[in-house]
Amino acid sequence: MDTILVVNAGSSSVKFQVFVVEGEGRLLRMIKGQVEGIGSRPRLRANGAGGDPMADRAYPIEAIPDVPAAMSVAGEWLRSEVRVNPLAVGHRVVHGGPDYERPVLVDHGVVSRLERFVALAPLHQPHNLAPIRSILANFPTVPQVACFDTAFHRTHGPLADHYAIPHQLHAEGVRRYGFHGLSYEYISRSLPQIAPDIAKRRVIVAHLGSGASMCAMKDGLSVESTMGFTALDGLPMGTRPGQLDPGVVLYLISEKGMAAAKVQEFLYRDCGLKGLSGVSNDMRELEASTDPQARLAVDYFAYRVGLNAGMLAAALQGLDAFVFTAGIGENSSGIRARVAEQLRWLGVTLDEAENARHSSLISGKNSLIPVYVIPTDEELMIAQHTLSLLMNGHSRNTRHKRVS
Numbered sequence: 001m002d003t004i005l006v007v008n009a010g011s012s013s014v015k016f017q018v019f020v021v022e023g024e025g026r027l028l029r030m031i032k033g034q035v036e037g038i039g040s041r042p043r044l045r046a047n048g049a050g051g052d053p054m055a056d057r058a059y060p061i062e063a064i065p066d067v068p069a070a071m072s073v074a075g076e077w078l079r080s081e082v083r084v085n086p087l088a089v090g091h092r093v094v095h096g097g098p099d100y101e102r103p104v105l106v107d108h109g110v111v112s113r114l115e116r117f118v119a120l121a122p123l124h125q126p127h128n129l130a131p132i133r134s135i136l137a138n139f140p141t142v143p144q145v146a147c148f149d150t151a152f153h154r155t156h157g158p159l160a161d162h163y164a165i166p167h168q169l170h171a172e173g174v175r176r177y178g179f180h181g182l183s184y185e186y187i188s189r190s191l192p193q194i195a196p197d198i199a200k201r202r203v204i205v206a207h208l209g210s211g212a213s214m215c216a217m218k219d220g221l222s223v224e225s226t227m228g229f230t231a232l233d234g235l236p237m238g239t240r241p242g243q244l245d246p247g248v249v250l251y252l253i254s255e256k257g258m259a260a261a262k263v264q265e266f267l268y269r270d271c272g273l274k275g276l277s278g279v280s281n282d283m284r285e286l287e288a289s290t291d292p293q294a295r296l297a298v299d300y301f302a303y304r305v306g307l308n309a310g311m312l313a314a315a316l317q318g319l320d321a322f323v324f325t326a327g328i329g330e331n332s333s334g335i336r337a338r339v340a341e342q343l344r345w346l347g348v349t350l351d352e353a354e355n356a357r358h359s360s361l362i363s364g365k366n367s368l369i370p371v372y373v374i375p376t377d378e379e380l381m382i383a384q385h386t387l388s389l390l391m392n393g394h395s396r397n398t399r400h401k402r403v404s
């Protein structure tokens with residue numbers, strides 16, 4: 001059985017999925033698992049495609065102190081107990097910097113180049129690279145593919161790519177990259193089947209999960225994003241504030257005496273829905289709460305999605321469709337209804353029954369703009385890229401741009 005392993009490594013967990021390669025390059029999900037609680041209370045859990053449990057094991061803290069150890073426990077379980085020996089491994093890597101506009105087959109040179117972008121994503125990039133390095137060391141013949149959250153946005157023109165700062169900083173890599181690119185790419189590839197009429201037109205995709213951003217697409221390509229240099233910008237998120245006057249950061253440093261590491265921790269973990277509500281970072285809890293601060297957080301979220309939609313519609317010079325995706329976008333009919341309310345000035349109306357059913361097309365019959373709900377699948381996107389690079393060989397490996 002030919003399989004592809006997909007790895008998404010973070011600071012405290014390594015998520016993995018296994019896809020079976022069927023005829024004509026079709027991929028079928030077989031296993032979904034994770035090693036969580038790395039360095040605290042490690043646990044391996046895995047389920048089959050239908051959600052049937054395959055493993056649930058706790059480990060002593062010293063058995064899985066870091067990401068490479070988690071990778072080796074997951075790998076050992078896959079090899080010796082499930083008999084999975086993947087043809088190749090695809091990795092989610094948050095930052096491809098200015099270099100990579102598409103996935104790439106990994107070798108030591110690629111890893112060195114990707115290490116340069118640790119400074120651009122210090123909380124994510126080192127964890128993404130750790131399993132790549134450990135597989136390179138232990139299984140050097142297994143092909144590995146790095147798939148970037150930034151790559152889909154490399155089609156941005158210079159106006160979308162710049163901040164109004166001196167050019168030298170742009171040349172060093174201080175740019176508006178945009179993230180969630182694998183999710184947007186999946187939606188872009190799904191649109192021709194789901195909504196062929198609008199797939200090539202002006203579309204806003206709202207990826208609303210615990211991380212949240214929006215992408216303006218024209219002709220299936222990204223032209224603008226709400227996120228920029230880091231995944232902090234744009235929409236409010238579970239624990240990140242979204243757009244913030246840089247003066248607030250200066251205030252935290254000069255008036256509150258916060259060091260850089262403290263500010264970073266604060267912005268990534270204590271703000272957003274959690275900070276504003278003081279109740280939770282989880283939209284389900286906020287929607288269920290009667291606490292006025294929780295209500296403010298929900299209102300603020302919908303308001304900012306609407307505000308940013310206006311910005312992206314301006315970038316597109318019009319709008320032909322709006323798409324909801326990710327945890328909140330796919331599951332919360334309440335948030336979709338509130339966002340649609342914010343878009344009423346554009347002629348958007350919702351069909352309440354279709355919205356409640358989480359149907360694919362949820363706009364009302366007289367809506368000037370169709371509104372869709374499309375479940376995203378970043379892992380399938382990574383598996384597809386991995387398989388296609390495997391089949392097309394190493395020739396594409398050189399197709400990355402130089403840093404200017």
Ligand code: ADP
Pocket residue numbers: 208209210211238281282283284287326327328331332333
């Ligand atoms: P990520 O992959 O960034 O962790 P997801 O796309 O899985 O995030 O989204 C997770 C978020 O989706 C949760 O934090 C939760 O707030 C939200 N969510 C999931 N289901 C629902 C629901 N039924 N109603 C409202 N929010 C939901």
